[in-house]
Each structure stands twice: as structure tokens, then as C-alpha cells.
Amino acid sequence: GQQLNQSPQSMFIQEGEDVSMNCTSSSIFNTWLWYKQDPGEGPVLLIALYKAGELTSNGRLTAQFGITRKDSFLNISASIPSDVGIYFCAGHYQSNTGKLIFGQGTTLQVKP
């Protein structure tokens, strides 16, 4: 089945540092979404990308939809302790079904 390869698997950084994570696919995706999940909760949408090449920011977060439509990255600038959590990329690869495929997740830990 379709898979999204997300990296890195985990990151341990110092507060104030910038963070970058990315997702790649062997297939073309129609949308790319980035979610954050806190322990014991459902994922929360951070950024949604709908067009190839699109670059979107949400506060300290910036994400881009790759030109080839097979990749996306998420950057977090000036990390703070509350950025701790698991970040997932997700994408729609089948039009009009609403089905989302998720990456494996990036666990982020921030040291104050």
C-alpha cells in the first residue's frame, strides 16, 4: 500500500533551536498535511498544503509542498518546551475519498 517515509524518527534539541523534518513518498500526493499529537490525544492539524510548491507558515511553523508532489517538509523555528510531541505528516493520495495516509511520526523533545 501507499506509504509515507518520515524522518527523522526522533529529535532531542535545545530550547531555541530550529527543527526540520520531512516526508517523502514514491507516489504523487494531492495534499500534504502536518499534525501534532500530544500523549493520549488525537492529532491536531498544524498546516495544510494543497498546491505543488506552496509554502505556508503558521506562527513559528513553516511547511512546503514539494514541486514533485512527492515530498514535504516542516520547519519549527526557535523551539520552546511546549513544542514537545509527535509530529505526523499525512497526505491524500486518492482524490475525493478523504482517506489520509500517515507518516511514521517524528518525536520531538525540547530541553529547556
Added chain:
Amino acid sequence: GAVVSQHPSWVICKSGTSVKIECRSLDFQATTMFWYRQFPKQSLMLMATSNEGSKATYEQGVEKDKFLINHASLTLSTLTVTSAHPEDSSFYICSAPREAGPHEEQYFGPGTRLTVT
């Protein structure tokens, strides 16, 4: 605020019993909802698509007779885990698409932690 709710947030049941989990879209209608399960330290795996007024469609490898889905109204989908076994213990999460301008955005519920003893 939350746009999708789930109930219960956690449940413990004995092997062989059935458990029903509710997923509700708040202040919007959803003709389609999705059910995922998530094991510890793993990603979300799509189980099935819940369709209002028609049968659910299940992903490959998911037993439809074990995981019964009913989309009773435009704001409610239920997942019933029948004859639960310890290996069914997991975090179950639902989602519903909501229109955001020209696009749809997928909103997730807070999840239901199922523990089967």
C-alpha cells in the same frame, strides 16, 4: 475549540464483551467519517470509512464483522468492537472532514483508549 468529540475517552472491558465508541462532529455535518487505530509509539492506521446512510468500507485486513461501524446520522458514527480480545487493546481515533474554503480539512477526535483484560 474541539470540532470532533469521542466518547468514552477510555474504557476497560473483559475479553469476550463488546464495546461501543461514539464519534460526533460538533457544529458541522459529516457524511463521511474515518476510524483509525494507533498502537503505542506507532502511527495511525486507517481502519475504515464510515458512510452516512450506507455501509462502511473497510481497509484491507480489517475484519468488518469484528469492527462494526454505524453512521446513524450526519453527526454521529459509532464503532463497536465485538467479542473483544486483549490484542484489540489500542487507541481508537475518529476523524471527520470539514470544509475550509475551497478545501476540506480533516479534524480528529481526542481518541478512545481501549483496554481489554
